[in-house]
Amino acid sequence: EDQVTQSPExxxxxxxxxxxxxxxxxxxxxxxxxxxxxDPGKGPEFLFTLYSAGEEKEKExxxxxxxxxxxxxxxxxxxxxxxxTYLCAVSLSLGAQKLVFGQGTxxxxxx
Amino acid sequence: xxxxxxxxxxxxxxxGQQVTLSCSxxxxxxxxxxxxxxxxxxxxxxFEYFSETQRNKGNFPxxxxxxQFSNSRSEMNVSTLxxxxxALYLCASSSRWAGTTEAFFGQGTxxxxx
Numbered sequence: 001e002d003q004v005t006q007s008p009e010x011x012x013x014x015x016x017x018x019x020x021x022x023x024x025x026x027x028x029x030x031x032x033x034x035x036x037x038x039d040p041g042k043g044p045e046f047l048f049t050l051y052s053a054g055e056e057k058e059k060e061x062x063x064x065x066x067x068x069x070x071x072x073x074x075x076x077x078x079x080x081x082x083x084x085t086y087l088c089a090v091s092l093s094l095g096a097q098k099l100v101f102g103q104g105t106x107x108x109x110x111x
Numbered sequence: 112x113x114x115x116x117x118x119x120x121x122x123x124x125x126x127g128q129q130v131t132l133s134c135s136x137x138x139x140x141x142x143x144x145x146x147x148x149x150x151x152x153x154x155x156x157x158f159e160y161f162s163e164t165q166r167n168k169g170n171f172p173x174x175x176x177x178x179q180f181s182n183s184r185s186e187m188n189v190s191t192l193x194x195x196x197x198a199l200y201l202c203a204s205s206s207r208w209a210g211t212t213e214a215f216f217g218q219g220t221x222x223x224x225x
């Protein structure tokens with residue numbers, strides 16, 4: 001069965017304390033891996049798409065990497081406004097948008 | 112460029128009733144997907160429409176249905192509502208048919224069934 005697992009479920013950091021979130025997947029035929037940020041009561045906000053092992057993408061304090069079995073979202077020197085739930089999702093079908101999501105990591109950055 | 116618009120933002124319905132939710136995708140986007148988000152199950156895929164045709168369907172009962180219009184706007188309908196249907200319903204739009212591409216989400220419709 002296709003599965004996406006995120007760890008940890010929740011993470012508390014001090015402002016400026018760098019860390020990484022993990023997304024591991026067991027799927028048959030990965031077509032793309034997506035990272036989203038979701039604030040309470042809002043829809044997910046797109047961050048990155050990764051397509052192949054070894055690929056990396058960066059945006060401000062965030063950097064996403066992909067291997068054959070997992071992806072990491074590295075957060076460097078986070079600020080309180082980075083507090084949110086970070087969701088990982090995989091796409092299995094070419095030409096379709098049927099995403100399989102992980103349960104998310106709830107990140108809290110304390111000032 | 113306007114984002115994905117979902118209406119209404121909040122709904123309260125009684126068990127047994129039916130409900131229709133609306134989604135207007137980003138201009139130029141022809142693919143619309145629907146997801147259900149609950150604290151216990153997380154985000155789960157409902158169905159996807161492209162050019163008025165359903166391309167994929169998730170593992171939900173037949174009470175959940177949808178459609179897409181010629182202007183790419185989409186609606187989803189839930190009939191005979193159950194308490195367990197209380198959730199945040201999210202719509203996502205994307206621009207391309209071929210190849211995996213990004214899906215952009217709306218703010219969602221919060222449905223409460225009492």
